[in-house]
Amino acid sequence: MKADAASTPPxxxxxxxxxxxxxxxxxxxxxxxxxxxxxxxYPMFRTIYLSFFLTDQQGAAALFVGFENYTYLFESxxxxxxxxxxxxxxxxxxxxxxxIALFLALIANEKLKGIGFFRTVxxxxxxxxxxxSSVVWLFLFHPSIGMFNRLLxxxxxxxxxxxxxxxxxxxxxxxxxxxxxxxFSFLILLGGLQNIDEYLYESAKIxxxxxxxxxxxxxxxxxxxxxxxxxxxxxxxxFQTFGQVDILTKGGPSQAxxxxxxxxxxxxxxxxxxxxxSAQAVFLFICILIVTILQFKLGEKKVHYQ
Amino acid sequence: xxxxxxxxxxxxxVISAFLVFFPVLYAFMISFMSxxxxxxxxxxxxxxxxxxxxxxxDRLPLMNYLINSFIVSFGVMLGQLVVCSLAxxxxxxxxxxxxxxIFFLFISTMMIPWEATMIPNFFTIxxxxxxxxxxxxxxxxxxxxxxxxLLRQHFKTIPKELHEAAEVAGLGKFAFxxxxxxxxxxxxxxxxxxxxxxxTWNMYLWPLLVTSTDQVRTVQIGLKQLQSQEVATEWGxxxxxxxxVIIPTLLLLFAGQKQLQKGLxxxxxx
Numbered sequence: 001m002k003a004d005a006a007s008t009p010p011x012x013x014x015x016x017x018x019x020x021x022x023x024x025x026x027x028x029x030x031x032x033x034x035x036x037x038x039x040x041x042y043p044m045f046r047t048i049y050l051s052f053f054l055t056d057q058q059g060a061a062a063l064f065v066g067f068e069n070y071t072y073l074f075e076s077x078x079x080x081x082x083x084x085x086x087x088x089x090x091x092x093x094x095x096x097x098x099x100i101a102l103f104l105a106l107i108a109n110e111k112l113k114g115i116g117f118f119r120t121v122x123x124x125x126x127x128x129x130x131x132x133s134s135v136v137w138l139f140l141f142h143p144s145i146g147m148f149n150r151l152l153x154x155x156x157x158x159x160x161x162x163x164x165x166x167x168x169x170x171x172x173x174x175x176x177x178x179x180x181x182x183x184f185s186f187l188i189l190l191g192g193l194q195n196i197d198e199y200l201y202e203s204a205k206i207x208x209x210x211x212x213x214x215x216x217x218x219x220x221x222x223x224x225x226x227x228x229x230x231x232x233x234x235x236x237x238x239f240q241t242f243g244q245v246d247i248l249t250k251g252g253p254s255q256a257x258x259x260x261x262x263x264x265x266x267x268x269x270x271x272x273x274x275x276x277x278s279a280q281a282v283f284l285f286i287c288i289l290i291v292t293i294l295q296f297k298l299g300e301k302k303v304h305y306q
Numbered sequence: 307x308x309x310x311x312x313x314x315x316x317x318x319x320v321i322s323a324f325l326v327f328f329p330v331l332y333a334f335m336i337s338f339m340s341x342x343x344x345x346x347x348x349x350x351x352x353x354x355x356x357x358x359x360x361x362x363x364d365r366l367p368l369m370n371y372l373i374n375s376f377i378v379s380f381g382v383m384l385g386q387l388v389v390c391s392l393a394x395x396x397x398x399x400x401x402x403x404x405x406x407x408i409f410f411l412f413i414s415t416m417m418i419p420w421e422a423t424m425i426p427n428f429f430t431i432x433x434x435x436x437x438x439x440x441x442x443x444x445x446x447x448x449x450x451x452x453x454x455x456l457l458r459q460h461f462k463t464i465p466k467e468l469h470e471a472a473e474v475a476g477l478g479k480f481a482f483x484x485x486x487x488x489x490x491x492x493x494x495x496x497x498x499x500x501x502x503x504x505x506t507w508n509m510y511l512w513p514l515l516v517t518s519t520d521q522v523r524t525v526q527i528g529l530k531q532l533q534s535q536e537v538a539t540e541w542g543x544x545x546x547x548x549x550x551v552i553i554p555t556l557l558l559l560f561a562g563q564k565q566l567q568k569g570l571x572x573x574x575x576x
């Protein structure tokens with residue numbers, strides 16, 4: 001990076017001289033542009049391209065089939081099932097996760113002695129990897145020695161086959177996911193709370209407003225940009241879930257937890273169907289794109305900015 | 307705050323803290339238990355001994371995996387700091403035509419989920435002959451729109467006069483970047499560094515795809531191996547592995563929690 005264009009004397013053309021800044025800037029931007037091109041832009045186009053082909057085992061395009069991969073997907077019961085599981089998963093995890101994180105952020109935002117300790121504990125799950133969390137939850141969900149079934153036994157209730165029962169598996173994955181995401185959401189929401197102007201609360205107190213009134217009229221409206229942001233991030237994260245599925249259920253039982261990224265992974269790297277896997281990847285991209293655009297469009301309108 | 311209200315808050319805080327931390331605490335307790343104790347469903351181990359920890363290092367090349375994870379996480383962290391700070395510098399201090407457009411291109415990469423591009427990326431790594439190498443695990447993550455964005459926000463707060471003064475003093479662009487901008491941005495750099503290290507250490511899907519031997523395999527994949535090998539029998543050993551794997555990131559998080567929160571909120575909202 002030493003080759004600083006500013007030190008090379010511009011000689012001839014005006015254009016050459018005028019573009020000095022642009023050339024210098026490109027030098028600084030070059031590593032990013034190169035890496036983005038190779039690892040994000042090219043693969044994105046390649047994925048779209050592959051989604052119109054049947055591929056060989058090495059992932060090379062072999063036969064152009066147009067939209068057949070897509071029509072095949074939407075007709076396949078497995079993929080429809082995977083979409084259904086993903087949508088349910090989003091519904092289970094996002095609202096609950098945000099509400100719990102909001103609750104934690106609210107109680108951790110009080111000025112109390114030792115509050116730093118509680119903040120650290122609440123954010124701790126952010127430092128715990130998906131693999132580690134999943135292994136711990138695998139134990140908690142264990143049918144005989146796991147804690148949940150032990151608790152049920154103590155209460156004289158029958159145990160549940162948390163990860164083996166198709167009706168429960170997705171719920172179990174959702175519970176563990178909510179726990180894994182709490183740390184990050186908590187940290188962001190706490191940051192949002194701390195950005196709210198103290199002055200607003202002081203004047204509300206002078207007017208004799210109670211805790212709930214302040215919460216409804218000041219905290220939630222002022223926090224709405226942060227809330228909106230964290231809902232978007234949680235939605236996107238939910239679409240990208242992989243690790244907990246791989247370790248806890250491997251997509252089973254009877255595909256109840258075959259979330260979309262897991263489905264892509266299996267289609268590509270277990271079944272070697274790179275064409276249909278790419279079509280699924282494009283579908284995933286479109287879903288996330290829609291969520292992101294909604295964040296921008298709705299976020300600007302509905303949300304109260306300071 | 308009145309005393310009853312304070313007590314109420316403390317009760318809520320303590321219960322929530324217990325519920326949130328319970329899985330980790332439980333894993334920690336189990337890591338000291340023998341198989342028999344686990345079957346009895348105890349919460350506290352009879353005694354603190356490190357048999358399970360010794361066993362887990364015996365069963366798996368866990369030390370190797372730890373070193374690999376350190377190299378990979380540290381590598382990505384350094385790579386991101388270099389690549390992102392260079393880009394952020396150009397966006398803030400060098401006016402040029404098309405700057406808005408290139409910045410928009412950068413931001414647009416945030417909308418592309420990494421999982422949607424993993425298939426071609428896998429083949430790229432294969433063609434580069436980077437399977438089972440540190441490059442394969444790190445280089446694809448060096449450029450980061452979020453990181454560029456975060457640093458750009460901070461660089462923008464640096465007074466323009468500083469730039470002018472540097473130009474008057476005859477400081478070249480790179481010297482200004484290296485000797486002035488980077489030192490005054492230490493806090494943002496630390497935030498981004500911690501974030502990069504944390505996310506890389508915890509990465510799961512990519513290392514699963516591009517490693518097939520023990521050589522460069524990371525601890526997260528080690529955990530998966532451990533779980534599938536030991537699941538039926540020795541949960542104590544598995545939990546010892548979990549604790550070993552989460553300690554570095556938990557320590558990092560505890561040390562930098564305040565800083566990280568500030569940095570992330572800034573990156574997210576402004």
